[in-house]
Amino acid sequence: MDWLTDPLQFGFFVRALLAVALVSVLCALVGAWVVLRGLSYIGDAMSHAVLPGIVAAFLLKGNLLLGALAAAVLTALGIGAVSQRSRLKQDSAIGIVFVGMFALGIVLLSRAPTFTTDLSNFLIGNPLGVTPADLWGALAVTVVVGGLLLALQKELLLASFDPTEARAVGLPVRRLDSLLLIVIGLVVVLTVQLVGTTLSVSLLITSSATARLLSRSFKTMIALAALLGTLGGITGLYLSYSLDTAPGATIVLVNTAVFLLALLLRRRE
Numbered sequence: 105m106d107w108l109t110d111p112l113q114f115g116f117f118v119r120a121l122l123a124v125a126l127v128s129v130l131c132a133l134v135g136a137w138v139v140l141r142g143l144s145y146i147g148d149a150m151s152h153a154v155l156p157g158i159v160a161a162f163l164l165k166g167n168l169l170l171g172a173l174a175a176a177v178l179t180a181l182g183i184g185a186v187s188q189r190s191r192l193k194q195d196s197a198i199g200i201v202f203v204g205m206f207a208l209g210i211v212l213l214s215r216a217p218t219f220t221t222d223l224s225n226f227l228i229g230n231p232l233g234v235t236p237a238d239l240w241g242a243l244a245v246t247v248v249v250g251g252l253l254l255a256l257q258k259e260l261l262l263a264s265f266d267p268t269e270a271r272a273v274g275l276p277v278r279r280l281d282s283l284l285l286i287v288i289g290l291v292v293v294l295t296v297q298l299v300g301t302t303l304s305v306s307l308l309i310t311s312s313a314t315a316r317l318l319s320r321s322f323k324t325m326i327a328l329a330a331l332l333g334t335l336g337g338i339t340g341l342y343l344s345y346s347l348d349t350a351p352g353a354t355i356v357l358v359n360t361a362v363f364l365l366a367l368l369l370r371r372r373e
Contacts, residue, residue, distance in 0.1 A: 108342075111341075111342065111345045116232050116233070116234075117232065117341070117345065119234045119235070119236065119238075119239060120231040120232050120234055120341055120351065121337075121338060121341060122234075122239055123231055123234040123238065123239060123242065123298050123299065124231060124299065124333075124334065124337030124338065124340075124341065124355065125334045125337065125338075126239065126242040126243060126246055127242060127294075127295050127298055127299055127304075127307055127333075127337075128307055128311065128329075128330055128332075128333030128334040128336075128337055129246055129250075129330045129333075129334070130242065130245060130246045130249060130291055130294070130295065131291065131295060131304070131307040131308045131311065131312070131329075131333060132307075132311065132312060132315070132326050132327075132329035132330035132333060133246070133249055133250050133253055133291075133326060133330075134249065134253070134287060134288050134291050134308065135307070135308045135309060135311060135312030135329055136312050136315070136316075136322065136325050136326045136329060137253075137260070137264070137284060137288070138288060138308060138309060138312065139309065139312045139313050139316050140264070140316070140322075141264055142195070143194065143195075143198075143288070145195055145198055145199070146183075146198055146285070146288055146292075147288075147292055147304065147305040147308040147309055149179075149198050149199070149201075149202035150176060150179060150180075150202075150288065150289050150292040150293075151292050151296050151304060151305065152202060152205075152206045152209075153175065153176070153179040153201065153202045153205035153206060153209075154171075154172040154173075154175040154176050154179070154205075154209075154289075154292075154293055154296070155175070155205070155206055155208075155209025155210070155213070156175055156205055156206075156208040156209035156212055157171035157172045157173070157174050157175025157176070157178075157209075158171050158172050158175070158209070159171075159209050159212040159213050160175075160212055163212065163215065169293070169297060172293045172296075172297070173290060173293055175205065176286070176289030176290055176292065176293045177286055177289060177290075178205075179201055179202070179205055179289055180282060180285035180286040180288070180289045181282060181285075181286070182201040182205075183197045183198050183201050183285055184197075184278065184281055184282040184285055186200055186201060188278055231298070231299045231300075231303070231341065231351050231352060231355075232351055234298055238297075238298055241294070242294060242298060245290070245291070245294055249287060249290075249291060252287065253287070256280070256283075259275055259280060260280055260284060261322070262275060263275055263277045263280045263281065291308070292304060292308065295307065295308070299352055300352045303352040303353075303355055303356055306355070306356040306359045306360070307333045307337075307359070310356075310359045310360060310363050311329045311330075311332045311333035311336065311359055312325070312329040313363060314328075314329070314332055314359075314362055314363040314366045315328035315329035315332060317363075317366045317367060317370050318366055318370075332359075332362060333359070336355060336358045336359040336362055337355050337358075339355075339358050340354040340355030340356075340357070340358040340359075341354075341355065343358065
């Protein structure tokens with residue numbers, strides 16, 4: 105049992121376990137919407153589109169997280185505006201806004217005198233570097249996002265899958281779509297800061313996609329995505345400790361393997 109208990113003597117490892125569990129629950133809450141609405145591209149897009157906000161905050165010596173949050177909100181509103189006014193599909197709008205924002209970030213980055221460790225750590229993320237303050241922040245965001253999505257679940261479902269009926273009963277479909285995009289952006293920013301871009305997208309999409317293969321109801325999908333993400337995260341962290349590999353990438357590989365196993369089992373049914 106030493107392999108199970110030895111890592112727990114390190115505070116950073118325990119915090120990493122708690123962070124992965126919290127982020128898994130948070131990503132499951134919004135990941136179900138991402139997968140069901142075919143917005144899987146948005147996780148990766150958002151994680152790159154916040155770059156100009158991060159760099160601008162860095163250049164102004166401000167808070168990097170606030171800069172990223174501002175960029176995420178602008179990106180979400182921009183995606184909504186482009187898709188609604190141009191009649192393009194949402195994936196096209198995501199691609200246009202994402203590339204524009206990322207290019208703006210690169211231009212701003214070229215003005216930065218140095219690419220410091222603080223900025224690179226924010227962009228790359230490190231589960232083993234999570235602080236107690238990060239955990240409390242993740243818990244607060246999880247509670248707020250969970251409460252918001254639960255309160256608007258019926259309205260969001262109707263607006264997502266039958267917008268014509270939603271408009272007929274007086275629901276503000278455009279505002280609900282924009283709200284969902286903003287929530288996704290905020291969750292992506294938080295999870296990228298805690299666990300990095302790659303793991304953030306994996307928890308947001310891969311775990312929810314696996315749950316989609318194995319569940320038949322929306323609530324079951326969310327619960328299963330949270331469970332699979334947590335178990336995959338814990339397994340990946342222990343493997344990375346034993347094999348001395350990158351923790352984020354190891355967790356992603358575990359989540360991918362679980363998805364492939366679920367896909368194989370479904371095909372055999």
